[in-house]
Amino acid sequence: MQYFKLFVASIITLAVMSACAAVDTNNSQSTLFSQPWNNGENVNEPAFHVQQIDANTLVIRQSLRTTFEAPFMYLIFGDEKALLIDTGVKGVNLRAEIDVQIKNWLTKTGRDTLSLIVMHTHGHGDHIGGDSGFEDRPNTVVIGHSPEEVSAFFGITDWPTQTVIFDLGNREIELLPTPGHHASHAMVFDKTTGILFSGDVVYPGRLYFQCSKMQEFKSSIDRVHIFANTYNVNWLLGGHIEMKAQPGKTFNSQQTSRSGEHLLELPVSIITEIQAGLSKMDGAPRVVEFDEFILFPHPADPAGMSPPNWCNAGVGHD
Numbered sequence: 001m002q003y004f005k006l007f008v009a010s011i012i013t014l015a016v017m018s019a020c021a022a023v024d025t026n027n028s029q030s031t032l033f034s035q036p037w038n039n040g041e042n043v044n045e046p047a048f049h050v051q052q053i054d055a056n057t058l059v060i061r062q063s064l065r066t067t068f069e070a071p072f073m074y075l076i077f078g079d080e081k082a083l084l085i086d087t088g089v090k091g092v093n094l095r096a097e098i099d100v101q102i103k104n105w106l107t108k109t110g111r112d113t114l115s116l117i118v119m120h121t122h123g124h125g126d127h128i129g130g131d132s133g134f135e136d137r138p139n140t141v142v143i144g145h146s147p148e149e150v151s152a153f154f155g156i157t158d159w160p161t162q163t164v165i166f167d168l169g170n171r172e173i174e175l176l177p178t179p180g181h182h183a184s185h186a187m188v189f190d191k192t193t194g195i196l197f198s199g200d201v202v203y204p205g206r207l208y209f210q211c212s213k214m215q216e217f218k219s220s221i222d223r224v225h226i227f228a229n230t231y232n233v234n235w236l237l238g239g240h241i242e243m244k245a246q247p248g249k250t251f252n253s254q255q256t257s258r259s260g261e262h263l264l265e266l267p268v269s270i271i272t273e274i275q276a277g278l279s280k281m282d283g284a285p286r287v288v289e290f291d292e293f294i295l296f297p298h299p300a301d302p303a304g305m306s307p308p309n310w311c312n313a314g315v316g317h318d
């Protein structure tokens with residue numbers, strides 16, 4: 001997310017739009033997580049809620065009590081390196097939380113040391129806010145936020161069409177550049193769990209991209225589709241939850257309590273749903289709601305315009 005501030009009026013407009021049924025959703029218990037995510041209802045909830053997918057794969061949610069973005073971050077352990085994907089919104093001590101989690105992992109596995117790589121799905125403020133806490137951390141690399149910096153670290157020579165494998169020590173991840181929402185957006189596929197960490201390009205919420213970036217966004221989704229058909233992707237885990245469990249319903253972005261959220265994880269079939277939605281626009285980007293996500297193209301400067309057809313304001317717009 002992040003364009004939210006420009007969109008307060010837009011979200012209200014959207015509330016009167018009708019949802020079109022495309023994906024069959026249900027509110028069954030997650031098969032990945034043992035607890036529902038903290039949803040801000042408890043005023044005393046801690047700054048971070050950590051759940052594990054397995055002993056080497058942690059998912060961390062920043063509390064809605066600290067930011068309406070409530071972003072999800074991911075910490076995955078290999079034998080030699082840990083990878084932190086995103087650092088959330090500033091104002092909380094993510095470094096301390098990550099240090100505790102790494103210390104616990106080292107104790108459990110009987111190891112002395114582990115290096116830490118801090119990367120980002122993209123460079124928006126709600127995904128890089130905790131970076132400064134890691135700058136002086138020993139044995140740690142914090143990767144920059146531009147396509148050039150991401151490419152340099154991972155050895156990408158052909159952004160965005162090249163994918164690269166990165167070894168954490170007996171655990172390979174593969175980086176998929178997916179610009180469109182943001183120039184440096186990349187997804188991370190973890191071969192061990194079959195999870196595709198999909199950032200803000202695919203998550204149960206408003207999938208934002210500038211009107212002029214629709215083709216770039218669509219090309220990224222098409223590459224993800226091909227990738228998911230090649231590899232055994234089990235789930236997509238993104239950066240936020242903005243949908244309700246009830247199909248097609250969203251939370252107001254500023255709500256700090258979100259009882260009845262959609263699950264975090266999305267099935268691989270969501271990729272073809274997004275493709276179909278983009279194709280239906282036939283080159284004319286507009287806001288369209290689906291059961292589990294909203295395609296949300298927006299003008300670079302939305303002042304004086306409102307969705308859903310604000311990308312095409314000069315064409316038959318009153």
Ligand SMILES: [Zn+2]
Nearest residue numbers: 001126200239
């Ligand atoms: Zn975001």
